[in-house]
Amino acid sequence: MYHYSYIKVFAPATVANVASGFDVLGFALEKPGDTVELTVKQEKRVRIVKITGDKGVLPFDTKKNTAAVAVEAFLKSINYPFGIDIVLHKQMPLSSGLGSSAASSVAAVFGANILADDPLKKNELLDFTMQAEKAACGAAHGDNTAPSLLGGFVLIRSYKPLDVIKLPVPEGLSCVVAHPHTEVNTGDARKILKKEVSLSKAISQWGNLAALVAALYENDLSLLGRSLMDVIVEPVRSLLIPGFNRVKAAALETGALGCSISGSGPSVFALCANMNSAQKVGSAMEESFKEAGLECDLYVSMVNKKGPLLLEKK
Amino acid sequence: MYHYSYIKVFAPATVANVASGFDVLGFALEKPGDTVELTVKQEKRVRIVKITGDKGVLPFDTKKNTAAVAVEAFLKSINYPFGIDIVLHKQMPLSSGLGSSAASSVAAVFGANILADDPLKKNELLDFTMQAEKAACGAAHGDNTAPSLLGGFVLIRSYKPLDVIKLPVPEGLSCVVAHPHTEVNTGDARKILKKEVSLSKAISQWGNLAALVAALYENDLSLLGRSLMDVIVEPVRSLLIPGFNRVKAAALETGALGCSISGSGPSVFALCANMNSAQKVGSAMEESFKEAGLECDLYVSMVNKKGPLLLEKK
Numbered sequence: 001m002y003h004y005s006y007i008k009v010f011a012p013a014t015v016a017n018v019a020s021g022f023d024v025l026g027f028a029l030e031k032p033g034d035t036v037e038l039t040v041k042q043e044k045r046v047r048i049v050k051i052t053g054d055k056g057v058l059p060f061d062t063k064k065n066t067a068a069v070a071v072e073a074f075l076k077s078i079n080y081p082f083g084i085d086i087v088l089h090k091q092m093p094l095s096s097g098l099g100s101s102a103a104s105s106v107a108a109v110f111g112a113n114i115l116a117d118d119p120l121k122k123n124e125l126l127d128f129t130m131q132a133e134k135a136a137c138g139a140a141h142g143d144n145t146a147p148s149l150l151g152g153f154v155l156i157r158s159y160k161p162l163d164v165i166k167l168p169v170p171e172g173l174s175c176v177v178a179h180p181h182t183e184v185n186t187g188d189a190r191k192i193l194k195k196e197v198s199l200s201k202a203i204s205q206w207g208n209l210a211a212l213v214a215a216l217y218e219n220d221l222s223l224l225g226r227s228l229m230d231v232i233v234e235p236v237r238s239l240l241i242p243g244f245n246r247v248k249a250a251a252l253e254t255g256a257l258g259c260s261i262s263g264s265g266p267s268v269f270a271l272c273a274n275m276n277s278a279q280k281v282g283s284a285m286e287e288s289f290k291e292a293g294l295e296c297d298l299y300v301s302m303v304n305k306k307g308p309l310l311l312e313k314k
Numbered sequence: 315m316y317h318y319s320y321i322k323v324f325a326p327a328t329v330a331n332v333a334s335g336f337d338v339l340g341f342a343l344e345k346p347g348d349t350v351e352l353t354v355k356q357e358k359r360v361r362i363v364k365i366t367g368d369k370g371v372l373p374f375d376t377k378k379n380t381a382a383v384a385v386e387a388f389l390k391s392i393n394y395p396f397g398i399d400i401v402l403h404k405q406m407p408l409s410s411g412l413g414s415s416a417a418s419s420v421a422a423v424f425g426a427n428i429l430a431d432d433p434l435k436k437n438e439l440l441d442f443t444m445q446a447e448k449a450a451c452g453a454a455h456g457d458n459t460a461p462s463l464l465g466g467f468v469l470i471r472s473y474k475p476l477d478v479i480k481l482p483v484p485e486g487l488s489c490v491v492a493h494p495h496t497e498v499n500t501g502d503a504r505k506i507l508k509k510e511v512s513l514s515k516a517i518s519q520w521g522n523l524a525a526l527v528a529a530l531y532e533n534d535l536s537l538l539g540r541s542l543m544d545v546i547v548e549p550v551r552s553l554l555i556p557g558f559n560r561v562k563a564a565a566l567e568t569g570a571l572g573c574s575i576s577g578s579g580p581s582v583f584a585l586c587a588n589m590n591s592a593q594k595v596g597s598a599m600e601e602s603f604k605e606a607g608l609e610c611d612l613y614v615s616m617v618n619k620k621g622p623l624l625l626e627k628k
Binding site for chain 2: 023
């Protein structure tokens with residue numbers, strides 16, 4: 001009845017917030033990301049049968065694992081008559097500010113949709129990944145799942161109702177992510193923010209975000225660089241990341257267009273005009289983290305325009 | 315030595331703030347606006363020799379009149395060897411939230427630049443109009459002068475340094491401005507705003523503004539309408555405009571894309587898909603102001619893409 005009974009899918013890590021776009025903007029990376037294998041089973045239930053690369057940290061409980069939550073909600077919505085076994089290969093650090101839980105749920109639901117012969121469009125899958133985020137972190141955020149699913153830069157204008165806008169990506173735009181080996185708890189990262197901000201800083205922030213959107217449409221990398229400015233969240237959250245100021249300074253000195261915190265950290269991202277520049281900037285950022293006493297993982301890639309990738313089906 | 319000794323110029327009124335773009339966004343109207351006549355004089359000084367249409371309210375003092383301040387600063391910067399006499403025809407209401415002082419300074423400096431055989435580009439004239447705004451209202455705002463000078467929608471990312479971005483205008487986009495016969499003091503309109511805003515509202519505001527910019531580039535009028543949402547300033551300032559809620563409801567019910575306060579009010583603007591729609595929306599807004607006991611001036615025009623207009627030179 002259906003074409004495939006097995007599928008293997010990759011979904012990318014993402015940088016949420018993007019300096020001036022706190023809580024409303026994110027973009028996808030070429031790497032790292034998660035790979036998921038799905039196998040159709042007669043028994044009508046969803047199971048996590050294996051997880052690799054997570055050092056035993058992630059839950060097998062289908063009410064808590066984002067891949068399972070997303071797939072279960074999706075299968076229910078389309079009345080799929082079978083069950084699915086999920087094998088989850090974590091190929092990126094957890095709690096790193098790179099949208100790890102989002103990459104898993106996006107890969108899983110993207111794959112499940114193909115197994116069901118594509119009943120839904122890509123953007124119709126977003127809701128299931130947001131339900132998964134809610135199960136995993138208590139809030140139905142979409143600034144990681146939307147870019148992981150849709151690729152490129154994605155703006156979330158509003159959650160109620162959900163209003164998601166895909167933005168253009170300047171040719172060649174590349175990204176460095178440095179993930180220092182330290183932990184920032186997402187809850188702490190949120191608690192440290194004040195509930196009130198000064199109107200003048202908010203104005204500066206929305207001026208920068210509006211200009212960032214214009215820069216993407218205009219292909220204006222200089223304007224993009226000037227707009228990657230966060231006067232509200234970065235000054236507070238950067239306190240939780242040892243060496244942040246030196247790392248950022250090193251990135252800008254070696255030619256990065258802009259540099260800020262990825263998601264709620266501790267990863268730090270820099271956007272660059274091309275891969276050559278990104279390689280140089282990456283080395284400088286790594287060196288600066290070392291000077292602050294931190295080893296880091298370095299990921300250098302183009303901005304990902306496509307989202308999830310089908311690796312194998314049978 | 316110079317080509318012309320007399321010039322007559324029109325510069326348009328403007329809508330600043332544009333709902334979600336408080337303090338950073340504005341656009342120009344086809345009408346109303348101000349007309350200025352400039353005549354070159356041997357004596358090296360700037361004079362306001364006549365003002366019409368202001369009911370005697372505007373100053374002749376060249377340190378206070380925005381047209382004179384802008385022209386004086388401009389002439390000084392280029393070492394112009396003559397003086398200029400200015401006749402100012404106010405063809406729009408004062409203190410109405412339509413950038414009246416900006417239209418005067420823009421018309422004057424745009425004309426003076428032509429009299430001097432165009433030594434500066436249009437965007438290089440912006441600084442002089444902002445100096446004039448500072449003389450008139452104490453703050454060097456540019457969200458009226460920039461769109462009046464450059465035409466279309468203009469975003470001001472930052473003032474220090476000045477960073478101004480011209481945005482595209484969807485074909486046919488039209489505007490209604492209803493100016494009710496009541497006064498809102500600009501100072502009061504600013505004082506009534508809180509210096510702190512909630513982070514969650516600020517996020518909602520910058521999500522809307524970012525989407526508004528995307529909508530202009532995408533020519534997406536539906537998204538433009540959804541983005542014309544101000545959760546921070548309009549709820550407070552609208553208290554100063556009798557009947558605002560009814561006027562806004564009437565505009566939206568008759569097909570406006572969005573409706574909010576123009577500048578610091580009391581004028582209310584609505585953006586519409588075309589002139590036909592704008593005519594209908596305008597009548598409904600006028601009717602609603604009447605029900606609230608206020609007469610109003612109604613201006614219906616396309617969004618002005620060009621800025622100032624040369625009317626005559628000799």
